Amino acid sequence: MGGMEILRNLVKKTPARIVLVVLDGVGGLGGAGKTELESARKPHMDQLAREGVCGLWEPVAPGITPGSISGHLSLFGYDPFSYRILRGPVEALGLGYLPQRGDLYARGNFCTLGPNNLVTDRRAGRISTELNRQLLTKISSSIPQIQDVKISLLSGYEHRFCAIFHGDNLNGPLTDTDPQETMKPFLPSYPLTPEGEKAARVVNSFVSSCQEILKGEHPANFILLRGIDNLPRIPGMKELFHLTPAAIAIYPAYRGIAQLVGMKCIPVDGEAPEDEIRAFQSAWDSPSYDFFYLHFKKTDSYGEDGNFARKVQEIEKIDALLPAILQKQPDVMVITGDHSTPALMKSHSWHPVPVLLWAKNARRDSTLHFSESACLWGGLGHLRGPELMTVLLAHAGKLNRFCA
Amino acid sequence: MGGMEILRNLVKKTPARIVLVVLDGVGGLGGAGKTELESARKPHMDQLAREGVCGLWEPVAPGITPGSISGHLSLFGYDPFSYRILRGPVEALGLGYLPQRGDLYARGNFCTLGPNNLVTDRRAGRISTELNRQLLTKISSSIPQIQDVKISLLSGYEHRFCAIFHGDNLNGPLTDTDPQETMKPFLPSYPLTPEGEKAARVVNSFVSSCQEILKGEHPANFILLRGIDNLPRIPGMKELFHLTPAAIAIYPAYRGIAQLVGMKCIPVDGEAPEDEIRAFQSAWDSPSYDFFYLHFKKTDSYGEDGNFARKVQEIEKIDALLPAILQKQPDVMVITGDHSTPALMKSHSWHPVPVLLWAKNARRDSTLHFSESACLWGGLGHLRGPELMTVLLAHAGKLNRFCA
Numbered sequence: 001m002g003g004m005e006i007l008r009n010l011v012k013k014t015p016a017r018i019v020l021v022v023l024d025g026v027g028g029l030g031g032a033g034k035t036e037l038e039s040a041r042k043p044h045m046d047q048l049a050r051e052g053v054c055g056l057w058e059p060v061a062p063g064i065t066p067g068s069i070s071g072h073l074s075l076f077g078y079d080p081f082s083y084r085i086l087r088g089p090v091e092a093l094g095l096g097y098l099p100q101r102g103d104l105y106a107r108g109n110f111c112t113l114g115p116n117n118l119v120t121d122r123r124a125g126r127i128s129t130e131l132n133r134q135l136l137t138k139i140s141s142s143i144p145q146i147q148d149v150k151i152s153l154l155s156g157y158e159h160r161f162c163a164i165f166h167g168d169n170l171n172g173p174l175t176d177t178d179p180q181e182t183m184k185p186f187l188p189s190y191p192l193t194p195e196g197e198k199a200a201r202v203v204n205s206f207v208s209s210c211q212e213i214l215k216g217e218h219p220a221n222f223i224l225l226r227g228i229d230n231l232p233r234i235p236g237m238k239e240l241f242h243l244t245p246a247a248i249a250i251y252p253a254y255r256g257i258a259q260l261v262g263m264k265c266i267p268v269d270g271e272a273p274e275d276e277i278r279a280f281q282s283a284w285d286s287p288s289y290d291f292f293y294l295h296f297k298k299t300d301s302y303g304e305d306g307n308f309a310r311k312v313q314e315i316e317k318i319d320a321l322l323p324a325i326l327q328k329q330p331d332v333m334v335i336t337g338d339h340s341t342p343a344l345m346k347s348h349s350w351h352p353v354p355v356l357l358w359a360k361n362a363r364r365d366s367t368l369h370f371s372e373s374a375c376l377w378g379g380l381g382h383l384r385g386p387e388l389m390t391v392l393l394a395h396a397g398k399l400n401r402f403c404a
Numbered sequence: 405m406g407g408m409e410i411l412r413n414l415v416k417k418t419p420a421r422i423v424l425v426v427l428d429g430v431g432g433l434g435g436a437g438k439t440e441l442e443s444a445r446k447p448h449m450d451q452l453a454r455e456g457v458c459g460l461w462e463p464v465a466p467g468i469t470p471g472s473i474s475g476h477l478s479l480f481g482y483d484p485f486s487y488r489i490l491r492g493p494v495e496a497l498g499l500g501y502l503p504q505r506g507d508l509y510a511r512g513n514f515c516t517l518g519p520n521n522l523v524t525d526r527r528a529g530r531i532s533t534e535l536n537r538q539l540l541t542k543i544s545s546s547i548p549q550i551q552d553v554k555i556s557l558l559s560g561y562e563h564r565f566c567a568i569f570h571g572d573n574l575n576g577p578l579t580d581t582d583p584q585e586t587m588k589p590f591l592p593s594y595p596l597t598p599e600g601e602k603a604a605r606v607v608n609s610f611v612s613s614c615q616e617i618l619k620g621e622h623p624a625n626f627i628l629l630r631g632i633d634n635l636p637r638i639p640g641m642k643e644l645f646h647l648t649p650a651a652i653a654i655y656p657a658y659r660g661i662a663q664l665v666g667m668k669c670i671p672v673d674g675e676a677p678e679d680e681i682r683a684f685q686s687a688w689d690s691p692s693y694d695f696f697y698l699h700f701k702k703t704d705s706y707g708e709d710g711n712f713a714r715k716v717q718e719i720e721k722i723d724a725l726l727p728a729i730l731q732k733q734p735d736v737m738v739i740t741g742d743h744s745t746p747a748l749m750k751s752h753s754w755h756p757v758p759v760l761l762w763a764k765n766a767r768r769d770s771t772l773h774f775s776e777s778a779c780l781w782g783g784l785g786h787l788r789g790p791e792l793m794t795v796l797l798a799h800a801g802k803l804n805r806f807c808a
Binding site: 029030031032035056060061062063064065066067069070080081084085342344345348349350351352372373376377381382 | 767768798799
């Protein structure tokens with residue numbers, strides 16, 4: 001019996017309310033100096049660290065760099081080795097698409113194709129969202145369907161979109177057409193199961209048609225598809241943990257994954273952290289929710305850009321907003337990330353993620369700051385994968401005693 | 405899907421070069437005082453500890469004392485619970501034997517047999533290598549084969565040798581004839597699978613003949629066999645990790661296990677650590693190798709002898725040689741052991757092994773020394789089994805992101 005099955009038999013419904021604050025990619029590196037967290041002035045986080053208990057968390061396993069989805073699944077208590085979810089369905093849900101049986105989803109990028117089918121820019125210079133919409137309209141009107149398969153296109157930010165193929169016998173997963181590196185040719189999509197043959201044929205035919213339709217454009221003269229799959233079957237957090245979770249997030253991928261695990265996405269009026277806090281406050285007033293996932297993206301974006309100073313500022317900005325959450329007096333509050341994104345590396349990394357847990361019944365440690373170095377010696381020790389969720393449920397009094 | 409299978413899907417080939425320095429049995433105990441590592445003057449290791457990240461490593465699992473083979477398999481990224489390799493084939497490879505299909509290998513000791521078939525000295529007073537060779541020649545000329553089975557004998561150091569049985573249907577593993585304690589009778593070898601019946605018959609017949617041939621000798625009047633098995637099938641480090649590994653080791657067992665995981669054994673001209681360093685330097689100049697395993701045996705030997713002071717000196721000797729390795733500027737350098745061998749215990753032990761990892765993208769901790777007590781607080785935390793290899797590959801940039 002796996003860890004999740006054991007947990008499922010121990011959980012109970014209680015009125016206690018949990019807030020999980022995710023600073024995307026918050027973990028960092030300092031080279032010979034301080035990390036992003038160590039550099040930030042963040043009095044509220046440090047105060048919570050002194051009153052609560054800290055630790056380090058390995059979202060997947062030591063040395064393994066999580067993607068956004070696997071990092072989040074693990075945060076939400078799902079074993080990332082058992083549940084593998086591709087980007088296509090996650091993005092489609094996040095863009096507000098209502099799934100139907102028989103859908104096959106792909107995450108798309110507009111890109112620039114040079115001579116010999118080499119991809120010269122995987123993001124077509126991050127074209128405007130407006131141009132993105134115009135190009136999708138052009139594609140839609142030219143290829144409304146392929147054989148019996150209906151195609152819907154959803155515009156995302158900048159170069160990003162979603163393609164949804166709807167018909168019989170469209171079975172994912174398929175391989176990506178995105179070569180992941182520039183100056184490489186794009187790839188045909190292959191089925192990963194024998195049942196995926198028709199799906200691959202349709203997807204590759206769609207890609208060829210797009211090449212024809214976009215050939216006069218510049219720089220967005222082609223598309224790349226990845227994460228091509230059907231909607232995964234995944235038990236919800238209600239079923240697994242008896243929770244009624246609410247998600248406050250702006251970016252489609254995070255809204256998508258939240259919905260996949262059965263969270264209700266709270267509408268956010270605006271795109272700033274302050275707007276998310278307002279959405280949280282109004283969701284709090286609905287007494288049915290007992291789990292709040294608040295996602296802040298920019299710490300990761302600045303990490304990916306290698307912008308150490310802006311990542312530090314973003315941490316400080318979230319810190320300043322914490323009193324508005326604490327004012328609601330959650331029973332358990334956790335601050336962490338879904339993975340590390342050190343500005344020094346300009347990418348996600350395998351380095352363990354600092355965790356801060358505040359609850360009345362936390363066993364206080366001697367941590368004075370919320371940082372990688374302080375968390376290393378924290379009372380939670382080194383947690384792995386879905387263990388973090390277990391610890392969180394425990395502090396909320398939501399777990400029965402194990403066995404006799 | 406197990407951890408190794410996941411890792412296999414994430415590894416990529418890069419030019420980064422890794423050096424794994426193994427001080428055999430380096431972990432120790434201090435009683436009420438300092439351990440061997442804590443007593444040693446080792447400025448280079450301490451400097452690397454300050455610049456890198458440290459931790460403790462459980463080669464198998466907490467409380468489990470590793471053998472040399474399981475400790476090394478785990479170091480090389482193999483789950484020691486999935487891959488069990490007996491001593492016979494390891495020693496044969498290490499002695500330079502070229503394996504053939506149908507071989508069955510046994511590690512042998514000359515021993516002293518007293519009245520009532522009781523083993524009075526399991527090593528026959530550590531007879532000279534020269535006498536070993538004479539006795540093996542005597543046995544070989546008397547029993548070149550048994551039925552259709554050809555027998556080859558390879559001399560090792562002192563009382564150690566290897567017996568190779570070559571023929572049809574010789575299926576290991578078989579049980580040991582070595583009772584592992586003195587004043588106990590030697591044992592018949594039993595097959596561990598139904599297919600091993602012929603192999604056991606041949607091995608037991610060989611043992612009886614040796615008793616007859618050696619009965620006039622003293623003290624080496626008999627032999628003990630252990631680790632009797634065919635060559636295991638084990639995927640190489642190239643297949644698993646896309647590495648091209650080189651091994652620099654003197655002792656046959658370590659050369660054997662290195663070859664079993666697909667390492668190229670670099671010739672070493674001499675038997676001193678300095679000779680190994682020279683071999684490393686010349687191997688480094690061959691650009692194809694991207695993983696270097698350097699094995700230093702004497703820390704373990706002095707630990708086994710209970711010679712605390714000499715074990716300390718041996719650590720100091722290796723420390724003095726580190727600049728010759730660092731001069732080559734490896735991308736990742738790890739210093740650790742395959743297990744602990746505290747001089748206070750005169751044997752391998754279960755105590756976790758200190759690990760030091762140096763790499764540009766390591767998250768520095770505040771470790772000031774390379775020692776058991778300092779590593780306890782290190783940023784790598786407590787790693788288990790093959791996780792160490794995962795972390796090592798991560799720091800070398802050789803692992804793709806996990807899932808989306």
